[in-house]
Every structure is written in C-alpha cells, then in structure tokens.
Amino acid sequence: MEGLELGPVWLSVQLATVTVLVLLVIATPLAWWLAFTRARSRAVIEAVVALPLVLPPTVLGFYLLIVLGPAGAIGRFWVQLTDTTLTFSFTGLVIASVIYSFPFAVQPLQSAFEAVGRRPLEAAATLGASPMQAFARVASPLALRGYISAIVLGFAHTMGEFGVVLMVGGNIPGSTKVVSIAVFEHVETVSYEQAHILSAGLLAFSFAVLLAVYVLNRRIPIGTGHA
Amino acid sequence: MPELVLDVAIEKPGFSLEVSERVALDEITALFGPSGSGKTTLLRIIAGLEPAARGSVVFDGQVWQDDKRFVPAHERAVGYVFQDTRLFNHLTVEGNLRFALRHGRSRASIGMSEVISALDLESLLPRRPASLSGGEQQRVAIGRALLTSPRVLLMDEPLSSLDTARKREIVSYIEALPGRFSIPALYVTHDLDEVARLSNRMLLLSVGRIAARGSVGEILERIDLWPSTGRLEAGSVIEARVERHEYGMTHLAFETRTLQIPAVDEVPGKVLRLRVHARDVAVATEPPRNLSIRNVLPVTIKRIDLDATVHAELLLGVGAQTLRARITRDALEDLGLAEGQQVHALIKSVLFEGRL
Numbered sequence: 001m002e003g004l005e006l007g008p009v010w011l012s013v014q015l016a017t018v019t020v021l022v023l024l025v026i027a028t029p030l031a032w033w034l035a036f037t038r039a040r041s042r043a044v045i046e047a048v049v050a051l052p053l054v055l056p057p058t059v060l061g062f063y064l065l066i067v068l069g070p071a072g073a074i075g076r077f078w079v080q081l082t083d084t085t086l087t088f089s090f091t092g093l094v095i096a097s098v099i100y101s102f103p104f105a106v107q108p109l110q111s112a113f114e115a116v117g118r119r120p121l122e123a124a125a126t127l128g129a130s131p132m133q134a135f136a137r138v139a140s141p142l143a144l145r146g147y148i149s150a151i152v153l154g155f156a157h158t159m160g161e162f163g164v165v166l167m168v169g170g171n172i173p174g175s176t177k178v179v180s181i182a183v184f185e186h187v188e189t190v191s192y193e194q195a196h197i198l199s200a201g202l203l204a205f206s207f208a209v210l211l212a213v214y215v216l217n218r219r220i221p222i223g224t225g226h227a
Numbered sequence: 228m229p230e231l232v233l234d235v236a237i238e239k240p241g242f243s244l245e246v247s248e249r250v251a252l253d254e255i256t257a258l259f260g261p262s263g264s265g266k267t268t269l270l271r272i273i274a275g276l277e278p279a280a281r282g283s284v285v286f287d288g289q290v291w292q293d294d295k296r297f298v299p300a301h302e303r304a305v306g307y308v309f310q311d312t313r314l315f316n317h318l319t320v321e322g323n324l325r326f327a328l329r330h331g332r333s334r335a336s337i338g339m340s341e342v343i344s345a346l347d348l349e350s351l352l353p354r355r356p357a358s359l360s361g362g363e364q365q366r367v368a369i370g371r372a373l374l375t376s377p378r379v380l381l382m383d384e385p386l387s388s389l390d391t392a393r394k395r396e397i398v399s400y401i402e403a404l405p406g407r408f409s410i411p412a413l414y415v416t417h418d419l420d421e422v423a424r425l426s427n428r429m430l431l432l433s434v435g436r437i438a439a440r441g442s443v444g445e446i447l448e449r450i451d452l453w454p455s456t457g458r459l460e461a462g463s464v465i466e467a468r469v470e471r472h473e474y475g476m477t478h479l480a481f482e483t484r485t486l487q488i489p490a491v492d493e494v495p496g497k498v499l500r501l502r503v504h505a506r507d508v509a510v511a512t513e514p515p516r517n518l519s520i521r522n523v524l525p526v527t528i529k530r531i532d533l534d535a536t537v538h539a540e541l542l543l544g545v546g547a548q549t550l551r552a553r554i555t556r557d558a559l560e561d562l563g564l565a566e567g568q569q570v571h572a573l574i575k576s577v578l579f580e581g582r583l
C-alpha cells in the first residue's frame with residue numbers, strides 16, 4: 001500500500017461522530033438527573049460514570065469483550081437478533097467507545113446544568129413552559145458551553161482510543177481498523193513512513209479541532225445563569 | 228373578585244409553614260412579614276414551585292392542588308415576578324417577552340404593545356438583560372409575567388434590590404397594573420412603606436403562620452402585632468386627597484383638615500396613602516403657637532396603651548381615621564392626658580419624605 005492511507009482515518013472520524021451523537025442522547029438525561037437529583041444513589045452513579053477515567057483500557061476492553069462476545073449476555077442477544085457478532089464489528093466499537101468516552105460527555109454537561117441551576121427553569125415554568133420546553137429553550141442554550149466541551153472531548157477521546165478498540169474490535173480494515181490501530185500496526189511492521197503520515201495527520205487534526213473550539217468558546221458571550 | 232383558598236403546610240429544615248386562609252384578591256394585597264417568616268415560600272406554594280407542600284390550593288374555584296392532584300407550575304394561571312428577576316440572558320428583552328407570549332395562556336388577553344407601552348419597554352427591546360439597570364430589568368420581568376395573561380400576579384419583593392430612586396420609578400408602574408390590566412396582585416414585601424403605598428389590604432405572616440389580616444391601617448395600629456411589624460415601624464396609614472400645589476408644598480385634604488407635605492408629583496383629586504410613624508407624632512393640650520411644624524390637627528384621644536417600656540402609645544381619632552403617637556409616660560402624666568380628651572397632634576412634615 002502506497003501513499004496516504006485514508007481508510008482508517010475515515011473510519012476513525014465515522015466512529016467518533018456516531019459515538020458523539022449516541023453520547024449526547026444518553027449523557028444529556030443522565031447529566032440532567034445528576035445535576036438536579038437529591039437521591040442518595042447519585043454518588044454511586046457518579047462513581048460508575050467516572051470509572052472509565054481510571055480503569056486501564058485493557059481492563060475495560062476485557063469486560064466488554066466478555067459481555068459483548070457471542071457468549072456474553074448482550075452479545076448472545078445480538079447474535080440472535082442480527083445473526084452477526086458485536087465484537088470485531090463497527091457496532092461493537094461504537095458501544096465500546098460510548099462507554100469509554102462516557103465521563104467526557106457526562107461531566108461537562110452535568111457541570112453546565114448545575115451552573116444553570118433551577119432558577120431559570122422555575123422562571124420558565126411560571127411563564128407556561130413545560131419541562132421539555134424549558135429544557136430546550138432555556139437550559140440547553142444556557143448550557144451551550146457544556147455541550148461544546150462534551151462534543152469536543154467525546155470526539156477527541158474517541159479518535160484517540162486504542163486499548164479498548166484493540167480488545168473489542170481487533171484490526172479489520174474498513175470495519176474496526178481505526179487510525180490508532182493502523183499506526184500501531186505500521187510500527188509493528190516497521191513501516192515508519194506510514195506511521196509518520198498517520199500520526200502527523202492525527203496530531204494536526206486534533207490540534208485544529210481543539211483550537212477551533214477554544215476560539216469559538218471565547219466568542220460565546222454567555223456562559224450560564226440569569227440577569 | 229377572585230378568591231384564593233389556601234390550606235397548605237410545608238416543612239423545611241428549621242422552618243415550618245402552615246397557612247389556612249381565604250384571600251379575596253382585589254387590586255394589590257400585601258403579604259407582609261419579617262425576613263424568614265415564610266412569605267416567599269407561601270408565594271412559591273401558590274405558584275406550584277414547592278412540590279413538597281401538602282394541602283390544597285384553590286383559585287377562583289379551580290383546584291390547583293389537593294390530596295389527589297397537583298397542577299404543575301406551568302399550567303397555573305399565575306404571573307410570577309421574582310426578586311432576582313430571572314430574565315433569560317441568552318435572549319434579548321424582546322426575546323424574553325416573546326417567550327412569555329408563546330408559552331403563556333392560550334387565550335391571551337394581554338398583548339405585546341399594551342405591555343410595552345404600560346412599562347415603557349420600547350427602547351429596551353433589542354438589548355440583553357445583563358446590560359440593563361436593576362430597575363429596567365425589573366420592569367422587563369414584570370412585563371414578561373404580564374404577557375402570560377395570568378389570572379393573578381405574584382410579586383416577590385420586586386423592589387428590594389433597588390435603590391430609592393429606582394424604587395420610586397418602578398412603584399408607580401406597579402401601582403397602576405391591577406387597574407390597567409384587571410389582574411389582582413399578591414405582593415410580598417418586608418417594607419411597610421411599600422405596603423402603605425401600594426395596597427389597602429394585607430396579610431401579616433409571622434414564623435410561618437398568618438398572624439393578622441385586614442386593612443393596612445388596622446394592622447399597623449395593633450400593638451400586639453409589633454413583634455412582627457417592628458416596634459419602630461409602628462404607626463398608622465392615613466388617606467388624604469391632593470388638593471393643590473403651592474410654594475413647593477402639596478396640600479392634602481385629610482378629613483376636614485389640611486396637611487402639607489413637600490411637593491409630590493400627583494394630580495389634584497388623587498387619593499394618597501401615607502404612613503405616619505408613631506414616633507413622629509407629638510401632642511399638645513393647647514394649640515401651639517410659633518411652631519416650625521406645619522401640620523397641627525385637633526384630635527381625640529381614643530385609647531392609651533402602656534407597655535413595658537417608658538413609653539405610652541396614644542390612638543388619636545381624626546374624623547374617621549386614626550393616628551398613633553408615641554410619647555413618654557412622663558409626658559403622659561405631666562400633661563394629664565386621658566382617654567376621650569381633645570388634644571392637638573403635631574406631625575413633623577418631614578415625615579412624608581420617607582415615602583416611596
């Protein structure tokens with residue numbers, strides 16, 4: 001294979017994009033609940049959410065491999081449903097990535113919702129807005145910075161993951177061979193030139209994204225709160 | 228006149244509130260009490276912002292809350308003005324107003340242009356709430372509450388964070404609201420001057436219970452309520468009609484007499500409600516002469532109250548209205564004052580400058 005290898009790059013971007021979308025759908029209600037609940041179980045849930053921050057990716061990958069594998073609880077169900085395995089598939093990678101990047105989406109959202117607080121929501125309620133309307137038209141715009149952080153961190157963290165992908169996804173071109181795996185493979189086979197191209201590309205891309213976000217964040221006049 | 232029937236209770240750490248009361252809502256009813264007496268909590272219960280509250284809330288025959296049901300805040304026909312305004316900073320002033328118009332009662336009876344002109348909001352529309360002064364923010368907040376076309380306006384100390392000049396600016400807007408929009412208001416405050424200026428009926432809240440209800444004048448005159456109304460604040464509320472303006476003074480018709488106060492910007496014929504502190508009223512047994520005090524009225528001593536201090540409180544009748552005077556017991560004995568006696572009340576005219 002000569003020249004620039006776009007397959008793994010494209011796959012990484014796809015994986016990160018899908019992962020971020022799934023993360024937003026799942027993390028938003030959970031972050032909301034964590035921000036406003038007075039339940040004692042809150043601390044337990046927070047600890048569970050933060051686990052991927054401290055667990056070695058291999059440990060996480062190992063458990064995911066067991067649960068998602070054809071003999072595991074979820075994996076078996078998936079095989080029955082679709083006749084394909086979750087492990088070593090793109091879908092399996094998305095599930096693993098969502099779990100791996102979960103705290104990077106939940107925590108900024110939770111902080112943002114906490115900073116918004118109940119006050120604007122109460123005001124919205126007295127103005128006739130239902131809880132969903134208050135969320136969509138008051139809380140979300142006020143928590144915009146939290147959303148941007150969640151999206152960027154979730155995306156970047158998924159782009160950069162290696163251990164979990166290797167454990168759960170393996171190295172199947174077009175399906176699970178993402179950039180980090182490709183780089184690893186090139187280094188293993190002493191194709192340093194290829195490794196250089198991919199690594200430098202990922203480095204430049206990551207820097208560009210982060211820079212764009214920080215510049216954008218400065219331009220957003222309001223963070224949270226009320227007059 | 229809509230009636231609000233409350234039978235509610237709530238427990239909070241170190242505080243409990245229990246209120247069972249029928250409130251006829253007419254114009255502005257003041258909900259008065261010292262800090263921590265539960266005024267805001269009661270207002271929040273009425274608005275549906277305290278889901279932990281037990282009991283029932285019935286407004287004009289509609290059950291907002293009882294044992295079986297709890298109508299959520301966004302379905303109650305209230306307009307709520309928060310102490311801290313709670314304007315949405317991600318929207319312009321116009322955006323804030325439109326938010327209320329969009330989410331408020333489906334049968335909107337109050338329109339945008341009406342509210343904008345009533346509160347002089349036109350020039351503020353494109354601005355962000357954070358760039359407004361405190362008084363402007365509060366005007367926008369009041370306008371926003373009105374645009375939901377509420378059946379009742381709940382106002383939680385809307386003036387408390389403003390300086391005196393701003394207060395004066397806003398209070399004339401608030402005063403005109405119930406008449407202009409035909410919406411009664413429940414007005415929480417711990418400032419007796421605001422009560423006197425804005426309302427004729429009040430509920431007195433003390434440590435989570437309604438301690439008294441009635442006309443503002445009656446309640447302020449009750450000596451037993453001083454722990455709640457505040458001893459130094461004790462006095463009376465009188466009504467007087469603007470007669471004319473002269474040499475920087477406004478002449479007011481008070482019963483059959485005339486009172487002079489530093490000029491106020493009100494048209495002749497307008498009835499003003501004024502507060503007279505008991506400590507600012509002195510008495511004389513003969514008509515005093517060569518005196519700097521402009522307001523001297525013949526009065527009848529209706530009652531003499533002695534309390535545990537060196538002071539005595541006199542209830543003085545002027546026609547159908549009453550004044551309170553606070554004098555020392557020493558003076559009481561020296562002058563030989565007795566109930567039923569005709570005396571002259573001396574009211575320091577500076578007194579009226581403390582108005583809003």
